[in-house]
Amino acid sequence: MAPSQMKALVSAPDHTTEVKEVSVPKPEAGEVLIKVSTVTLNPTDWKHAAFMSTPSQILGCDFCGTVQDSNGTDLAVGTKVAGFVHGGKYEDRGSFAEYLKARADTLSKVPANVDEAVASSVGIAGYTAAQALFSRLELNLPSKTDTLPALDSNSPKLLVWAGSSSVGQYAVQLGRIAGYHVITTASPKNHEYLKSIGASETYDYRQEALPELISKQNPTLSGALDCISEGGTQSLCARSLGSSGGTVVVLLKPEKEAIEVRNDVKIVHTLVYSVLGHPFAYGKAAYDEATVSAENAKLQAFTSQGIFRHLFASGLLRGNVIKHMDGGLSGIPQGFKYMQEGKVSLEKLAYRIG
Numbered sequence: 001m002a003p004s005q006m007k008a009l010v011s012a013p014d015h016t017t018e019v020k021e022v023s024v025p026k027p028e029a030g031e032v033l034i035k036v037s038t039v040t041l042n043p044t045d046w047k048h049a050a051f052m053s054t055p056s057q058i059l060g061c062d063f064c065g066t067v068q069d070s071n072g073t074d075l076a077v078g079t080k081v082a083g084f085v086h087g088g089k090y091e092d093r094g095s096f097a098e099y100l101k102a103r104a105d106t107l108s109k110v111p112a113n114v115d116e117a118v119a120s121s122v123g124i125a126g127y128t129a130a131q132a133l134f135s136r137l138e139l140n141l142p143s144k145t146d147t148l149p150a151l152d153s154n155s156p157k158l159l160v161w162a163g164s165s166s167v168g169q170y171a172v173q174l175g176r177i178a179g180y181h182v183i184t185t186a187s188p189k190n191h192e193y194l195k196s197i198g199a200s201e202t203y204d205y206r207q208e209a210l211p212e213l214i215s216k217q218n219p220t221l222s223g224a225l226d227c228i229s230e231g232g233t234q235s236l237c238a239r240s241l242g243s244s245g246g247t248v249v250v251l252l253k254p255e256k257e258a259i260e261v262r263n264d265v266k267i268v269h270t271l272v273y274s275v276l277g278h279p280f281a282y283g284k285a286a287y288d289e290a291t292v293s294a295e296n297a298k299l300q301a302f303t304s305q306g307i308f309r310h311l312f313a314s315g316l317l318r319g320n321v322i323k324h325m326d327g328g329l330s331g332i333p334q335g336f337k338y339m340q341e342g343k344v345s346l347e348k349l350a351y352r353i354g
């Protein structure tokens with residue numbers, strides 16, 4: 001039996017945060033109650049706390065935990081699961097808490113051989129990479145394989161700008177597992193690791209004329225995921241595509257300069273909260289029932305149909321590189337500061353909760 005009260009990190013007046021005693025959430029139809037064991041942090045967590053949340057909203061998206069109340073779904077009590085919720089927007093929905101409620105069909109079962117912090121990192125980063133690559137760029141889905149497909153000179157190509165970011169690490173791995181020749185950018189100190197998880201070509205994003213070099217060497221390249229999507233990277237991605245143009249998926253608002261840089265390149269935005277299946281508003285954009293249901297359905301291959309579970313169990317998917325942090329819920333604001341100061345490089349901050 002879950003208690004009626006729990007501790008959670010919530011937004012407080014003047015865009016501060018506090019650990020507070022709140023009610024344990026009550027799962028709605030199709031949702032389960034989860035006892036949270038480990039959480040990981042994303043830039044959206046501190047951005048919600050600093051700019052978007054109003055007081056008393058539970059912060060946090062990513063989690064790994066165990067089902068405490070299956071609430072009529074087919075997820076048995078005690079099943080270990082990972083995923084994410086839209087933290088920082090509701091008073092009864094957020095992962096930086098001892099318990100959370102989440103839709104059963106948005107969860108990934110966690111194999112026993114997988115570290116909980118790694119499993120938690122699949123939430124925002126893994127689901128975003130999957131949505132961007134397989135729903136937006138419409139790449140071929142990875143099969144539930146135990147071995148990597150062979151690559152040759154005819155293998156299709158994919159550009160992941162910022163492969164060392166959390167989303168980028170998942171995109172490099174999922175692209176390679178799906179049989180793509182992955183080209184990526186990162187600081188040189190991170191190139192060796194990115195090659196070890198599947199990148200075929202690595203470049204320093206600070207290099208002069210890099211887009212023209214990538215484009216010249218990869219004339220058939222027609223798809224890119226920009227894991228930074230601000231400060232001009234969208235244009236760099238557009239310029240990197242091969243001679244026939246193609247599509248660049250972006251994670252932040254499309255930039256005018258990028259839309260205009262080539263008329264044979266489409267800039268397409270993606271927003272991972274849409275896979276959760278709840279209608280919601282985000283800034284001026286409204287995500288209605290039909291849109292979120294369709295996005296949720298497309299992600300089922302990875303969640304309820306088990307691609308993530310299978311790829312983690314087989315060891316092909318290694319998730320994010322984890323940096324373990326101290327202090328539980330009350331230590332998380334230190335993590336926000338670390339991220340906000342731009343210190344994150346090839347690392348995912350993880351906190352043990354219960």
Ligand SMILES: NC(=O)c1ccc[n+]([C@@H]2O[C@H](COP(=O)([O-])OP(=O)(O)OC[C@H]3O[C@@H](n4cnc5c(N)ncnc54)[C@H](OP(=O)(O)O)[C@@H]3O)[C@@H](O)[C@H]2O)c1
Binds near residue numbers: 205
């Ligand atoms: N739309 C959505 O649904 C969605 C979902 C997830 C994330 N996001 C957004 O996407 C962004 C990335 O999130 P994240 O958690 O993946 O990031 P992250 O892990 O915090 O990114 C850190 C990495 O960014 C790299 N980097 C910084 N500037 C770069 C540049 N100019 N070119 C290439 N790489 C650069 C650094 O690489 P080096 O250390 O190698 O230099 C570092 O490893 C955030 O703005 C986040 O809010 C949006």
